[in-house]
Structure formats: structure tokens, C-alpha cells
Amino acid sequence: MGRLLRILLNSSGLFTFAGLQLLCLYLIVNHNDTQRQIWVETKSVYGSTLSEFISDKLAFLDVARENEILRRENAALLARIPGSGYNTAVDTIPVQDSAFQQRFTYLASRVINKSPYGPYNTLVIDRGANLGVERGQGVVSDGGLLGIISEVTPRHARVISILHLDTRISAGLDNSAFGTLKWNGRDPRRVTITDMPDYVPIAPNDTIYTTGYSNVFPSGLPIGTVESSEPLPGTGSQDLTVVLLNDPLLAGNGYIVRDLFKEELDQLNRVR
Amino acid sequence: MTTGMLINNVLRFVLLLVAQVFVFNQIAWGWSGKDFLFVFVYPLFVALLPLRTPRxxxxxxxFLLGLGVDFFSETLGLHAGALTFTAYCRPLILRLVRPRDGYNIKANPTTEDLGSGWMFRYLSLVLLAHLLAFFLLQTFSVLFLTDIIVKTLLSLPASLLVLGALILIFNPRA
Known part of the structure; x- marks a missing residue:
């Protein structure tokens, strides 16, 4: 304590000087216009930098609260990005033509969910019963088939992909020979057509079309090209291996095919 | 400290204040709208205080003398700040210009005791410290360094001349 007092006494000149000088600076800043302006300017230039530095160094103090605020904000923002909204725009354009009555209309939809790749692939699209989607309607995608609607909710629908072991679609050549399209569960780029009569001449790279006989897809939609044919002895039929035009696993859009004559055709089928 | 010294210092305080305020504050010379040459006589009071005065x-x-000058010059704090700084620097300056055999214990900072050459060096340094401090406080920014230096270089000889004349005329003994 004594030493401290001695130090204070020894530097009493310094303390007197510092105190009085601070008082002078205070008087200068408060009673002289030029100096006050310079002081205010200096304070505004360096003061913000200083306070920024200080708040930077002390930012960790309320990081938990900040984090909570940011998480809430993130949640609010995530709810607003386009992917989390349900697109209510309806993209279907019926064509008015006096010579051709409209039979099929297409409803654009987006694939919003896909099952992991396996033998039974399904997907979910963002169109449902509210827009007239029904069980059994076909879904085509850019340049090929995607699948068939199996379940419908008011806003969504589940699609059985053509890469599903239970899928059966009528497919044929442009010379009216037709068979049943299946998937054997092995190669997502290749499907098989069974029950094709073995007398029908098949050449590799022949194009396979939908036939329209199942009232699911319109006729004449290209599906794929023949890679090879294999006659099955004793059955009178042959199996065709078909390379798909599109890749259903990668499809992001689907067009739901709606058959306006479906009820009428169903009535015919009911009469035996 | 004798009574005579006390009276001398009090008189010097008042007279230098009056002289600075009413005579030498009127002297200012410069160009292009700015004043560069000033005459300061009141630092002489601090310079002539007895050597053994407590710091x-x-x-x-x-500070008080500077404040007095400020009151009459409408520059509150400027002269006071500069002279406070000068007073703080006085011991350092005294150490700088110390004679070879140190200060006599009874010596006063006068021409008589320490010689006119010592007085000249001493007053120059006191004025230099005072002028630099004053002009720094006046411009209030090191950005005007050129102004500060020009003002100091012009005011230092002028003030020194006046102080020399005052000392020659009054020849203070204590």
C-alpha cells in the first residue's frame, strides 16, 4: 500500500496533467465550433468501427439466442420457398376442333416423391382428385411412359411406375401386332414385351408404340425400340427386349392422360 | 519561497495575462484568409516559476493562466490545454538544458543565475512545446500537420523575440 501511495505521489504531476488536459479537451470540444465539428466527425468515423469491433468480440455472448432466432427465421423462410408450396396452376389445354373431337386431355404434374429404386417402383405426383385425376389413368413423361395412377387423394396421386413388376401395358408395333409390356425387375432401361405372336417379323430398332387398347394411354405413343427378340418354343409367341426411350427413374414431370370416353368404353366392356 | 517571489509571480501572472489578452492577441499575421503568425507571452509565467515549485x-x-487567457479570447480550453501541456513538459525541458554541473539549489530560472544562452535555449524549448500543443489543439487534427508546422515556425521566432525584449526590459530577478 505504501509503495502504491509513493508511486501515486511520485507521478502526481502526470495525474494532474492528465486530469486537467482531459478537462481542457472537454472544454474545447464543448465551446469551440470547429473543434466540435471535427470531434463529431471523428467520432462518427472511428466510433462505428470501434463499436463494430467490440460487438464482434462480444458476439458469442448471445449466440444461443441468436441461433434460436435464426432457426425460427429459417423455418419461416423454408415454408416460403417454391418447393414447399402446392402449385395450384392447372396446365391442361383442351383443343376445340370440329373434325376431331377431343378424346385425351393431358394434365401437367410434377413428381414430388419417388420410392427408392427396387422391383416395385412408385412415385407421387402433385395432382389429385380435385382436378379429376382417377385411378387407372396413365401418366406419360417427356418422350415416354411413366406409369399408371393407383391411388388418388384430393391433391396428390400415387403412380405405379412402368418399372414395377405388376405393370401391364398393351404395346405393339406400327403394323398392329401387339403384346403386353412388363418389367422383369432387373434393368431400369429395358422392358420386355410378352405374348407377341412369333410369326410377326421383328427387326432390331423397330419402334414400339402404345396401342390404345387398354384405354389408359392414347394410341401411337412411342415407348422404345426393339433390342432383340426371342421366340418361346411351344407357345407361338416371342419375347421382345425393348430399350426405353425415356428414363422413368429420372422423370421430374408427368402428364396425366385423361380419357374423356372412358365411361362409354367401360360400358361396352361390361356387356358380355 | 520568499514573499517577494510570491508577489513577483502573482504580478507576473496578472500582467502577462493582461498583456497577452489586450496587446499580443491583437497581433496575428497570415495570408489567404488564415493567420499563421501569433505572439505568445504568457508561457513566460510557467517558465519563470521557481525551480523547486511542486510539479x-x-x-x-x-491551467489557470491558460483558462484566464481563454476567457478573454473566446477559445475556452485551447490556451489552457496548451499551457497545461507546457507546464507538464517543464521538468523534461529543464533536464534537457541542464547545465554541466546541475542546478544550484538556490537557482532561479533567470538570466542572472543561469546565463542568457541557457535562457535562450530554455525559452525556445518551452515555446516550441507550447506552440506545437496549441496549434495541434487549434486545428484539432494531425491532418493539418503542414499548417501546424508552418504556424509554429512563424510564431516561434516572433514570440521568442518579444520574450527576449521583455526579459531585457524587466530583467526579472526571481
Missing amino acids: PLVILLG
């Missing part, structure tokens, strides 16, 4: 007292007296 805080020197600083306090410097």
Missing part, C-alpha cells in the same frame, strides 16, 4: 502546482497554475 502539480506548476501544472495547476499553467
Whole structure:
């Protein structure tokens, strides 16, 4: 304590000087216009930098609260990005033509969910019963088939992909020979057509079309090209291996095919 | 400290204040709208205080005299700040210009005791410290360094000349 007092006494000149000088600076800043302006300017230039530095160094103090605020904000923002909204725009354009009555209309939809790749692939699209989607309607995608609607909710629908072991679609050549399209569960780029009569001449790279006989897809939609044919002895039929035009696993859009004559055709089928 | 010294210092305080305020504050010379040459006589009070005056007292007296000048010059704090700084620097300056055999214990900072050459060097350094401090406080920014230096270089010889004349005329003994 004594030493401290001695130090204070020894530097009493310094303390007197510092105190009085601070008082002078205070008087200068408060009673002289030029100096006050310079002081205010200096304070505004360096003061913000200083306070920024200080708040930077002390930012960790309320990081938990900040984090909570940011998480809430993130949640609010995530709810607003386009992917989390349900697109209510309806993209279907019926064509008015006096010579051709409209039979099929297409409803654009987006694939919003896909099952992991396996033998039974399904997907979910963002169109449902509210827009007239029904069980059994076909879904085509850019340049090929995607699948068939199996379940419908008011806003969504589940699609059985053509890469599903239970899928059966009528497919044929442009010379009216037709068979049943299946998937054997092995190669997502290749499907098989069974029950094709073995007398029908098949050449590799022949194009396979939908036939329209199942009232699911319109006729004449290209599906794929023949890679090879294999006659099955004793059955009178042959199996065709078909390379798909599109890749259903990668499809992001689907067009739901709606058959306006479906009820009428169903009535015919009911009469035996 | 004798009574005579006390009276001398009090008189010097008042007279230098009056002289600075009413005579030498009127002297200012410069060009293009700015004044560069000033004459300061009141630092002489701090310079002539007895050598053994306690340091805080020197600083306090410097502050008071500066404040007095400020009151009449409408520059509150400027002269006071500069003279406080000068008073603080006085011991350092005294050490700088110390004679080879140190200060006599009874010596006063006068021409008689320490010689006119010593007085000249001493006053030059006191004025230099005071002028630099004053002009720094006046411009209030190191950005005007050129102004500060020009003002100091012009005011230093002028003030020194006046102080020399005052000392020659009054020849203070204590």
C-alpha cells in the first residue's frame, strides 16, 4: 500500500496533467465550433468501427439466442420457398376442333416423391382428385411412359411406375401386332414385351408404340425400340427386349392422360 | 519561497495575462484568409516559476493562466490545454538544458543565475512545446500537420523575440 501511495505521489504531476488536459479537451470540444465539428466527425468515423469491433468480440455472448432466432427465421423462410408450396396452376389445354373431337386431355404434374429404386417402383405426383385425376389413368413423361395412377387423394396421386413388376401395358408395333409390356425387375432401361405372336417379323430398332387398347394411354405413343427378340418354343409367341426411350427413374414431370370416353368404353366392356 | 517571489509571480501572472489578452492577441499575421503568425507571452509565467515549485502546482497554475487567457479570447480550453501541456513538459525541458554541473539549489530560472544562452535555449524549448500543443489543439487534427508546422515556425521566432525584449526590459530577478 505504501509503495502504491509513493508511486501515486511520485507521478502526481502526470495525474494532474492528465486530469486537467482531459478537462481542457472537454472544454474545447464543448465551446469551440470547429473543434466540435471535427470531434463529431471523428467520432462518427472511428466510433462505428470501434463499436463494430467490440460487438464482434462480444458476439458469442448471445449466440444461443441468436441461433434460436435464426432457426425460427429459417423455418419461416423454408415454408416460403417454391418447393414447399402446392402449385395450384392447372396446365391442361383442351383443343376445340370440329373434325376431331377431343378424346385425351393431358394434365401437367410434377413428381414430388419417388420410392427408392427396387422391383416395385412408385412415385407421387402433385395432382389429385380435385382436378379429376382417377385411378387407372396413365401418366406419360417427356418422350415416354411413366406409369399408371393407383391411388388418388384430393391433391396428390400415387403412380405405379412402368418399372414395377405388376405393370401391364398393351404395346405393339406400327403394323398392329401387339403384346403386353412388363418389367422383369432387373434393368431400369429395358422392358420386355410378352405374348407377341412369333410369326410377326421383328427387326432390331423397330419402334414400339402404345396401342390404345387398354384405354389408359392414347394410341401411337412411342415407348422404345426393339433390342432383340426371342421366340418361346411351344407357345407361338416371342419375347421382345425393348430399350426405353425415356428414363422413368429420372422423370421430374408427368402428364396425366385423361380419357374423356372412358365411361362409354367401360360400358361396352361390361356387356358380355 | 520568499514573499517577494510570491508577489513577483502573482504580478507576473496578472500582467502577462493582461498583456497577452489586450496587446499580443491583437497581433496575428497570415495570408489567404488564415493567420499563421501569433505572439505568445504568457508561457513566460510557467517558465519563470521557481525551480523547486511542486510539479502539480506548476501544472495547476499553467491551467489557470491558460483558462484566464481563454476567457478573454473566446477559445475556452485551447490556451489552457496548451499551457497545461507546457507546464507538464517543464521538468523534461529543464533536464534537457541542464547545465554541466546541475542546478544550484538556490537557482532561479533567470538570466542572472543561469546565463542568457541557457535562457535562450530554455525559452525556445518551452515555446516550441507550447506552440506545437496549441496549434495541434487549434486545428484539432494531425491532418493539418503542414499548417501546424508552418504556424509554429512563424510564431516561434516572433514570440521568442518579444520574450527576449521583455526579459531585457524587466530583467526579472526571481
